[in-house]
Amino acid sequence: MNAPNDISMKNEDVLRxxxxxxKRxxxxxxxxxxxxxxxxxxxxxxxxxxxxxxxxxKDKISRIEDRLLPDIIA
Structure with missing residues (x-):
């Protein structure tokens, strides 16, 4: 596992x-x-x-957005 690239180990501020x-x-x-x-x-x-x-x-952006705004099934 490559920790610096593992989004599950990063806090929300870093991800944002x-x-x-x-995006830029x-x-x-x-x-x-x-x-x-x-x-x-x-x-x-x-x-x-x-x-x-x-x-x-674009894939990285999508993964981060998914992490920050997970789909919630109601």
Whole structure:
């Protein structure tokens, strides 16, 4: 188990901070990809790599959001 990346071991304040950081990184990647596509300055490999990185961030965001706001079945 990798403790620094294990969200079950982190308190709520740390998770909220990481959530904001990951959301900002996700937005930045989105803007960078869009700029590269619009200008035609990047090859498909670079764009694909950035999109995968963006998906990994989205997964991290989803896991943290699930931890902070768990589904409650009524």
């Amino acid at each position: 901070f990481e959530l904001e950081v990951f 990184e996700h937005r930045d990647l989105d803007e960078a990809i869009e700029a590269m596509v619009d200008k035609g300055t990047a090859d498909q490999f670079t764009i694909r790599r950035l999109k995968k990185q963006k998906l990994r961030l």
